[in-house]
Amino acid sequence: MTTPAQSPFQPLKAEDPPVVGGYRLAAVLGAGGMGKVYLSYTPGGRPLALKVIRPEFSEDPDFRRRFEQEVHAAQRVQGLYTAPVIDCDTQANPPWLATAYVPGPSLAHAVAQHGALPVRSTLLLAVGVAEALQVIHGAGIVHRDLKPGNVLLASDGPRVIDFGIARAADATSLTSSGVTVGTPAFMAPEQAMSGVVSPATDIFALGQIMAFAAIGAPAYGDGPSHAVLYRIVHEDPDLSRLPDTLRPLVSACLSRDPADRPSSAEVIERCHEVASSPLRQGEDWLPQSFATALVDRSEMPAPVQTPPPTSGAATPPPVAGAVPYPPTQAAGTPPPGAGHVSHAPTQASATPPPVAGAVPHPPTTAAPHTGPSPYAPTAFSQTPPPVPHGMHPQHAQHPQYRTPVVGHHGPMGAPHPGVGPRPWGAVPPPPKKRTGLIVALSVIGGLFVLGVIGALLPDGGSGDSSSSTSSGTSGSAGSAKGGGQKRPDPKPASYKNINLTGDYYLQLADNPPKPIDGGDTGAMYAGGDFYFSFDSTGISDPKVGTDNGKLVLLNNAEKGSLKTCRDETRFTDKINLDQLSNGSQICVRSDAGHIGVVTYRGRSGANSPSTYITLDLTVWRNAEEATEQD
Known part of the structure; x- marks a missing residue:
């Protein structure tokens, strides 16, 4: 029934x-x-x-x-x-x-x-x-x-x-x-x-x-x-x-x-x-x-106009009468209620209803305000400026994009006499500058800078490095052609006899690297730089892999080094354990910019209570720029 x-x-x-x-x-x-x-x-x-x-x-x-x-x-x-x-x-x-x-x-x-x-x-x-x-x-x-x-x-x-x-x-x-x-x-x-x-x-x-x-x-x-x-x-x-x-x-x-x-x-x-x-x-x-x-x-509820998705948690509805603030990177935008955004009334003019999903713009009437406004902040207000529709909040801080308000309100809300329109957040003009003193200080500062530059240049300005004891290291790893600086190679850190249990993984950034539980058989190793996957049911073969970069199994004639790992391009993300023997080396290049060489030393015996592999690890941390991943 x-x-x-x-x-x-x-x-x-x-x-x-x-x-x-x-x-x-x-x-x-x-x-x-x-x-x-x-x-x-x-x-x-x-x-x-x-x-x-x-x-x-x-x-x-x-x-x-x-x-x-x-x-x-x-x-x-x-x-x-x-x-x-x-x-x-x-x-x-x-x-x-x-x-x-x-x-x-x-x-x-x-x-x-x-x-x-x-x-x-x-x-x-x-x-x-x-x-x-x-x-x-x-x-x-x-x-x-x-x-x-x-x-x-x-x-x-x-x-x-x-x-x-x-x-x-x-x-x-x-x-x-x-x-x-x-x-x-x-x-x-x-x-x-x-x-x-x-x-x-x-x-x-x-x-x-x-x-x-x-x-x-x-x-x-x-x-x-x-x-x-x-x-x-x-x-x-x-x-x-x-x-x-x-x-x-x-x-x-x-x-x-x-x-x-x-x-x-x-x-x-x-x-x-x-x-x-x-x-x-x-x-x-x-x-x-x-x-x-x-x-x-198929008779589904009709969709309500949805704002563009943002990465954030559930946001509460707007409070009645509250002034909507422009979105920032620290807090999400309050959701509009039924396609409308609450506005506080102004004394100067009536504001038309906003468009659903739009960021509210401040009023631009010519009449001066006679009291505090929800849009034009007073001298003591810390409210950030409204962001024009479709503009990034950082761009809106540029002076040419700031929305002018009429007059500048003092503590009681009355406009200062003789002051015209001024960009948002403007302050009263400072006292008259002492121009002569500023010019003198500028000249002295310029001469000082020129003196420092002259002291750093080779004697006589001829470019002959032999005449300067401080510039004789132009061929070192810390300098490059044209005088630019390149990233010096990091020092390697080595770790011996690491036992990596099945379904555990390592992070190259950890010092020392300690095996981290990746979960039960078949689980992903999200973000793991080097893992050992072992399926006790035998459905899949034991393997090593990475979920955060690339692997290269080196040939017997190659020696694992920073240069070798940088030059190799035979990338993969997993290697079956039966491809490895004692002494096999694997380059690991993590998306975070770390480079490591894993030297395989063998796996646990048949009578061992747990299944693990033993390896040596050499790590060059921050050896290259990090790669952004989707």
Whole structure:
């Protein structure tokens, strides 16, 4: 039996901000364990799903660090079956991210409304989600919270959302105080027991999703979380209601041993093998009852005029009667309320209503003010000048762009007699200058400067360096042709016998470099200069790499040096461990401008309780200009 359809667009409430990061919010899409999701639009009218993180998470510094890493990693995921990250501000309070809006219900909502999917639709769902996982895992991300609520049903196939974001909440103070990361009914056994995840963890969740779509209920039943988790870890799922066509594949995905589960590519292949007709995504991939839900969702709230996006947190609405201040780099612009900006009335003239999104201009009437004005500051006002529309605040400080005001107001607001229009911020003219004294001081200063220059030049001004003891180092590293200075080579710093554990990374700027936890297997090493990736499941080969620069594996005949690393251009970002032997050297050039030479010394033995590599490291810090990255 279906339940009454509920609109996915709920009106904003008093506690919801009207604007987040410059995006005007149009409706509430939902709320989850980590935040609340709103509908918004780009300035061009494209809909966005904007997630604002819950305050209790955003106040945790470890969460913020992991959230920034995961969002930046997620920005690199651009698949046909994912909702890409469009914008974000991980430093805002609270942090937020915006993804493409998918005009379709979640699998959880659709099944609750319309029941189970037919076999063909379930197979098309599985191949779409599996292809999304290929892209997500290829970016080094494990979803961790793949469930029916994170799979959206669009008219041309499924979309996977929220990939990798759940990792940001792991290992924070919140996870030990009752906040659950992941959904118990769709967790893999290894995730439920020890929190260890890998790409195979997401395959287990994919099997759960297939079963849920085909039978309309979780494979391990409902009930309290601890009871469901116990069944996942210790019991077999109930697949008796599953169609025979799907049962072998779903059963393989739900294997308790991660090594026995198929890869995402194998899932796709097996779906095609059991399908009665070729699997092609299209407008008819869902039954008619589900397609009706897609049409209903096209009736979206009309977009409100959105100001250009800015990197900032949710900004409060303007206070009634408050004077709007021009934007600065330190604070964001208050959002206009319903397309209007509040202005304080002036005594001189009425101000016409401002254009939505425009920066207000001061009045330019000819009549002098008889009292304090919200636009023309008094002699004691510290308010910065209004910025002309479309102009950068720094440019507006140039005298030729300052807006004139009529008269200069004294303490009581009365204009000074005999004073005409003066640029904003002008002060009364100083007392008459002592011209003769200034000229004399200028002459003395000029003679002094000429004397200093003459003392620095070679004797006689002939340019013969042999006659000057202070200029005989023209060939040193600190000088260049034409007398210009170049950056001297930094001194190297060397470190021996560094043990870099699997899924840890190093930063060349650290002194001494200490291994930093990059997360569980398959996690990204956002900003890491040199990492060691080891997948305990064996799905991917051990490798070293960089997420913040370039690597060059040197030939045996080459010796690692600053010059060698500067000259080499055979760049890569990862190297398989089987390409290295004792003594192999790798140049590391970080985007921050540091250069290092890693000398590989071997890896841990088979009986070692942990997996690590040993290396020597030589670093030249600030050896070149930093490179700006997207």
